[in-house]
Amino acid sequence: MAEPPAPYDVAVVGAGVVGSAVARELAGHELTVALLDARDDVGEGTSKANTALLHTGFDATPGTLESRLVRRGYALLSAYAEATGIPVERTGALLVAWTDEELAALPRLHDKAVANGYEHCAPLTAGEVYAQVPALGPGALGGLAVPGESVICSWTTTLALATEARARGAAVLLGHRVEAAEPGPAATTLRTTAGDVAARWVVNAAGLAADTVDGLFGHDRFTVTPRRGELLVYDKLARPLAPRIVLPVPTARGKGVLISPTVYGNVMLGPTAEDVADRGDTATTAAGYDFLLARGRRLMPRLLAEEVTAAYAGLRAAIDRDDYLIEADPERRYLLAGGIRSTGLSASLAIAEHVRDLLGAAGLGLVPRTRLPAPPRMPNLGESAPRPYRDEELIARDGAYGRVICFCERVTEGEIRDALRSPLPPAGPDGLRRRTRAMNGRCQGFSCAGEVEALLEAGP
Amino acid sequence: MSTTLTPDVVVVGAGPAGLTAAARLAPRLPPGRVLVLDRERAPGGIPRHSDHTGYGLRDLHRVLDGPGYARLLTERAAAAGAEIRTEATVTGWAGDRAVDVTTPRGLLRVAARAVVLATGARERPRPARLIPGDRPPGVLTTGRLQNIVHLHGRSPGRRAVVVGAEPVSWSAVLTLRAAGCTTALMTSEHAVPESYAAFTHPGRLALGVPVATRTRVVRVVGRGRLTGVEIEHLDTGRRRTVACDTLVLTGDWVPEHELARAAGLDLAPGSAAPLTDTALRTSAPGVFAAGNVLHPADTADVAALDGRHVAHQVLRALAGHGPVPGPGVPLVADAPLRWVAPGLLRPGDPPPPRGRLLLRSAELVRLPRVTARQDGRVLGRRTLPWPASPGRVFRVPWGLAAGADRRGGPVRIGL
DSSP: OOOOOOOEEEEEEOOSHHHHHHHHHHHTBSOOEEEEOSSSSTTOSTTSSSOOEEOOOTTSOTTSHHHHHHHHHHHHHHHHHHHHTOOEEOOOEEEEEOSHHHHHHHHHHHHHHHHTTOOOOEEEEHHHHHHHOTTSOTTOOEEEEETTOEEEOHHHHHHHHHHHHHHTTOEEETTOOEEEEEOOSSOEEEEETTEEEEEEEEEEOOGGGHHHHHHHTTOOOOOEEEEEEEEEEEOGGGGGGOSSEEEEOOBTTBOOOEEEEOTTSOEEEEOOOEEOSOTTOOOBOHHHHHHHHHHHHHHOGGGGGSOEEEEEEEEEEEESSSSOEEEEEGGGTEEEEEOOOTTHHHHHHHHHHHHHHHHHHHTOOOOBOSSOOOOOOOOOOOSSSOOGGGOHHHHHHOGGGGOEEETTTTEEHHHHHHHHTSSSOOSSHHHHHHHHOTTOSTTTTTTTHHHHHHHHHHOO | OOEEEOOSEEEEOOSHHHHHHHHHHGGGSOTTOEEEEOSSSSSSOGGGGOOSSOBSHHHHSSOBOHHHHHHHHHHHHHHTTOEEEOSOEEEEEEETTEEEEEETTEEEEEEOSEEEEOOOEEEOOHHHHTOOBOOOSOEEEHHHHHIIIIITOOOOOSEEEEEOOSHHHHHHHHHHHHTTOEEEEEEOSSSSOTTTTTTHHHHHHTTTOOEEOSEEEEEEEOSSSOOEEEEEETTTOOEEEEEOSEEEEOOOEEEOOHHHHHTTOOBOTTTOOBOOBTTOBOSSTTEEEOGGGTSTTOOHHHHHHHHHHHHHHHHHHHTTOOSOOSSOEEEEEOTTEEEEESOEEOTTOOOOGGGEEEEEESSOBSSOEEEEEETTEEEEEEEOSSOBOTTSEEEEETHHHHTOOTTSSOEEEEO
16 A cells, blocks of 8 residues: 655645635745645635625724734735736725714724724715715715725635645645544544545635534634625626725614625625525525615616626625634644635735744744745736737737637637636636636627637637 | 728628628728628627528528528628628727727727627626526526527537527527427416417427416526526416526527717617617717617518618718708607617608617507607507517507608607
């Protein structure tokens, strides 16, 4: 019988945005790292269906770990996006007050932002609100500007982090659902649906399954309650209506829905917030649609005259406490990164640093590697930077970048081919959508599905 | 620098309307002055993948299948001297009558003296119809179904539910059948299938497919793979689940109006198509529109005859037949009619294509009595022997409104 392979130094369970960032960070050290995920692609869980905002952290609860990590993560991810080509649009946000109660809450939110170290908020009169977003429905009483809030491509973010982790030597083990963890004197053996993976240290970044994985290590400290958020994505023709992110004012009655431009040139309305029992329930609902349409009609009536391009639902990994839950367990050589809600996208790189430091303090040797590969340059899925279909030189070099396959999103054969040949290629049509935008447009494959499927089947 | 082309006319879209317009225009202009652009790999538009018969009746006076019709229209346009460029995607405007184009051979700028938008229509996909539920693959429009089956030889599932019972729905049933997929049920929100009788020939072939009237799909069921749909009776509210692995959403057409919107053209109320007069001029000088982008979606031959009509109007404009005559009188569709095309009457303009106004009704009216009124005066009233059906374009003889004062108030068409 062959000798079992040497255990990894660290296994990261969960290849969402947090797990990928952690794997990338650790792989920058003299460590062998495995990044595991139950699904057949990175970012397939809670990371793929969120509001895709790059948060400043202005509205976090001051003094929390979340406040600190979102603030730090905002700076880190801004720089990382610049370096790798993750689409970001610096749109800024407005909190808009529609009731006296909301209006009265604005000064407190302004103070809170300052307490979170964010100094750039500015109060707005109703007139200033309408000057910034003229398409808002009647009745806005005032607002608060948060100029740093931005929109980002969440798909490219996770993919860039996992791609770089891999380039730094991490093993990306997809389709590895962890079913048991068996501690040993030197390493923990993770029993997965695709075989055993042994590692000296284990990081739990399993998102919706974080409590389950935590239980495998003998802990019983929190419960993940999936909170479903349904979203409507409106046609690109609506984009001029939403030059900025329009945020609701959080009140005692909940968080409300937002309207946001997307980096792909659409407008998003949502999310709903509904606790569900089933961790796989990403169905959309009639009640969700009715709720969003009713809100949208009030917030921006003209938006509802445009076509809906996509409707989806994501699950947020809400837990029963008001902060991230990131704790090392040196005895078991185990670390939990749980309770990372929707701000986790913004905070991901700071969470990775924090996890690294906790592991270091818990006894993991951290020797930075020299001569790391350069960060990957990601294909641009955003509308604010040039895309291949308008790139004269690129098309002259390779006509495939001039052959538009998905007309609505203007995705070329060259981009689809590149995705299929990339280090982390898509496992199917959905993975290809997230890497290229193909079939994400207003016709939903009316014209291009056959062509796209044929390219997928032909492979790299 | 990108290449600039300067034809007299650029036609955007090589479907029946665009190709027919080009075939008419090319012989009447100097050689090489008509350019047709299409984003697809091959010209012909939707008929390319509609592998059933019934094409060409009104324009060519013969009956062809879709691909044969697409080929013949292409041959005729090419033989007439029009240049047809495929894999040429118009990505935006570069001037009043100039467009930017992406092709595998590089970027083009096309600056013409006249533009014809013949961009067609598409069916609303699931998100635009707000159908809730799980989101497995296997939910598709007729266009997507026919594209994958007829152009790519792929197979859908084994058992389908088809939403809609209008002509295109039967076309979907035939495609499914040819691909070895049974249609378990067709659903229609209306009390009577929109086109049961109208689509006689293929309808007969497809007989045996049950149609659930007054029914809508309220939930898609199946994670990872479609297993069924929940349907609801609109009157009783009763729900049941129908097992299927394929859901085809048919009809519910919307115009491909992105270029029209990008140019800021006036839109027709109700259809969001570019607003045109009876000469098929849009609100931008030198920009015309023809085909199903104006009336989503009538039959291919009707679209083709728009192309013939617009060609003569483009030639008149190129020959400098004076400025556009006056602001015109709007045509207005009164409920249950949702829209009317064309939407403007101007002094001295020709009758609309085929001498018909095209409208869409929101409900079925079997023996529609159509009235045209202007400034409180009845211009015409006629009972038509064909129904006004929500699943079909409702064609009304032009004579009804021909007597309108083209400097008067709006002309209202009602039932």
